[in-house]
Amino acid sequence: MKIAIVGTGVIGNGWITRMLAQGYDVVATDPAEGAKERMRQAVDQGWPFAEALGLAEGASKERLTFEKELADAVKDADFIQENVPEVEELKQKVLHSIDEHAKPEALIGSSTSGIMPSELQENLQHPERFVVAHPFHPVYILPLVEVVAGKQTTLENVERAKAFYESINMRVLLVRHEIEGHIADRLIEAIWRESLHIVNEGIATTEEVDKAFTHGAGLRYAQYGPFLTFHLAGGEGGMRHMLKQFGPALKKPWTKLEAPELTDNLYNKVVSGCEAQSNGMSMSELDQNRNEFLIRLYDLVQEYWPKEQEKTNV
Amino acid sequence: MKIAIVGTGVIGNGWITRMLAQGYDVVATDPAEGAKERMRQAVDQGWPFAEALGLAEGASKERLTFEKELADAVKDADFIQENVPEVEELKQKVLHSIDEHAKPEALIGSSTSGIMPSELQENLQHPERFVVAHPFHPVYILPLVEVVAGKQTTLENVERAKAFYESINMRVLLVRHEIEGHIADRLIEAIWRESLHIVNEGIATTEEVDKAFTHGAGLRYAQYGPFLTFHLAGGEGGMRHMLKQFGPALKKPWTKLEAPELTDNLYNKVVSGCEAQSNGMSMSELDQNRNEFLIRLYDLVQEYWPKEQEKTNV
Incomplete structure (x- = not known):
């Protein structure tokens, strides 16, 4: 199986590193001046980390080639991943070109952060083989797509x-229904926009916002997402207690983001969802599990947090 | 120095555990039936983790007492931390009572998640000794206040x-200007509200939202906050490149949250903030540092992620 990577920025190079490490042949293309050299350098930088996670048998950086022309890169590929800049017209043009030169049965994935697949496949000759496949930086380490x-x-x-x-x-x-920003980027973008508001209004500096996150909630989010985190913060009552305690706060201006109405239907989805996720673990087992993780994480992360500036406010 | 803890829910008990572990005498009060027993149990549960982080000399669970009456609990305290439910009228009433019975020079901190200190201190006799001091669950592990x-x-x-x-x-x-939700909870609440919208609209289940976070961005946020994360995702160009690439996305419906205008002033604050935070480290040093951390974290967190349900969508 042969992979083609179209667009070799940060994300494209991340895909290349992951796919090589997993033992595939990869051919890459990018029209930018110096792209080939930057790609080689990026793969060299990422390789030791891909190695640390474990290489597939036969995996080798030597199995990477570069083509100047998109048509040459995609013509023999079984799988093509598109990673050009996040501009809809540009993505549509490049995807059209991939679709034209690739084998009709080759799969095409787009790394788009937020554009919906139906829009991107609209003018393809073989739209049935197109998906959005959105990864996270660094692609050769983070597992989510x-x-x-x-x-x-x-x-x-x-x-x-x-x-x-x-x-x-x-x-x-698998995202059940297409939506701008898919799922993860809707959360990331919400954090990002609220962070910009805070800096814009002079409430905090970028460093203070970052520390408000990394020294508290950010530690928790490596293990449990927003729902289980709140479920665990509710003590024995879990999410039921949290919604009673913090449901009214949804009406308050605690962020610039308006909340949905906490209807019975939404209440039930959230409570039963959290209970199902707990997967038979009691609140105190979940609690114990989180604490053991946090102690080890806290020990680890202190080696890696950015050094304090001289005159920091934290 | 003697500490009083008013309100022994999840947060109050977290404070008690941290303060005992740091070698203080603590007296607690809560009017709820069975509060004393639940408090002892919570401290017992948290203690091994506080121990793992390191106890101060002389620290002991025996240095904890419980008083039925608030007046008795606070009268000799040098420092009082209030943690009653997040209802403004209730907090005001309890704070009024603390203010009345405590020594006039005793400091009073409130754990409120979102209410502004000026509102809470309004009717105190000694408002000058009142601050909001908002911690994160579990308080005996997470360092941020x-x-x-x-x-x-x-x-x-x-x-x-x-x-x-x-x-x-x-x-x-130290938060420079008071604002509803302070800083961290504005970000957490933005994630929470967007998560509720996604579940409400049937785009994903609570478990899928959680995994969209923990298997990708959530891993990054233990180390770098929203700003440095984007700075690092921009490759050599850092935040300058990111704002060029994703600035236009601020106008798109990638979340329900409206973004501020990306003015020159905001652009400069964000770019120079990220550059200052890097504290002399080059992009590739920051990158290397993040990768080393992520490899170790990924190894660690796999032991602690909740077990998959049988029929999961991830």
Whole structure:
């Protein structure tokens, strides 16, 4: 199986490193001056980390080639990952070109951060083999990929894409309905926008915002997401208690983001969701598990937090 | 120095454990039936983790007492931490009572998640000794405390409060201007509200939202906050490149949260902030540092992620 990578920025080079490390042949293309050299350098930098996570048999940086022309890069590929800048017209143009030169059965994944697959596949000749497959930087370390089908994507091709990303050791999250920003970037973008508001209004510096996150909630989010974190903060009552305690705060201006109405339906989805996720573990087992993790994480992260500036406010 | 803890829910009991572990005498009070027993149990549960982080000389669970009456608990205290439920009228009533019975020079901190200190100190006889001091669950492990002064708080008392929280091994973030939700909870609440929208609209289950976070961005946020994370995602160009690449996305519906205008002023604050935070480290040094951390974290967190359910979508 042969992989083509179209666009060799930070994300494209991250994919290349992961795919080589998992034992695939990769051919890359990018029209920018000096792209080939930057790509080699990026792969060299990422390689020791991919190695630390474990290389597949036969994996080698030597199995990477570069083509100047997109057509040459994609023509023999079984799988093509597109990573050009986040501009819809540009992505559409490049995808059109991939679609034209690739084998009709080759799968095409787009790394788009926020554009919906139905829009990107609209003008393809073979739209049924197109998915959004959105990874996270650094791609050769972080395991998550969001796979989103467009209206014209076939179920069979979604399954093929899922199997492919699993073959390169990723955790595939199939997004049920397409939406701008998919799932993860909606959360990241919400944090980002609120952070910008805080800096814009002079409440805190960028460093203070960062520390408000990394020294508290950010530590928790490596293990449990927003729902289980709140479930655990509720003590024995879990999410039921939290919604009673903090449900009213949804009406307050604690962020610039307006909340949905906490209807019975939403309440039930959230409470039963958290209870199902706990997967038979009692609150005190979950608590114990989180504490053991946090103690070890806190020990670890102190080696890696950025050094304090001389005159810091934290 | 003697500490009083008013309100022994999840947060109050977390404070008690941290303060005992740091070698203080603590007296607690809570009017709820069975509060004393639940408090003892919570301290027993948290103690091994406080121990793992290191106990101060002479620290002992035996130095904890419980008083039925608030007046008895606070009358000899030098420092009082209030942790009653997040209902403004209730907090005001309890703080009024603390203010009345405590020594006039005793410091009072409130754990409120979102209420501004000026509102809480309004009707106190000695408002100058009141601060918001907002910790993160579990309080005996997570180091962050946001300290916020109200209009009537004196600078001297802010300094006293800062010194006290530092004496119990916390990282004090002095919030420059009071604002609903302080800093960290504005970010947490933004994530929470966007997560609720996603579940409400049937885009994903609570478990899928959690995994979209913990298997990707959540891993990064233990080390670098929202600003340095984006700075690092920009490659050699750092935040300058990111704002060029993703600035336009601020206008898109990638979250329900509206972004501020990306003015020159905001652009400069964000770029120069990130450059200052890097503290002389080059992009590739920051990158290397993040990768080393992520490899070790990924190894660690896999032991602690919740077990998969049988029919999961991830």
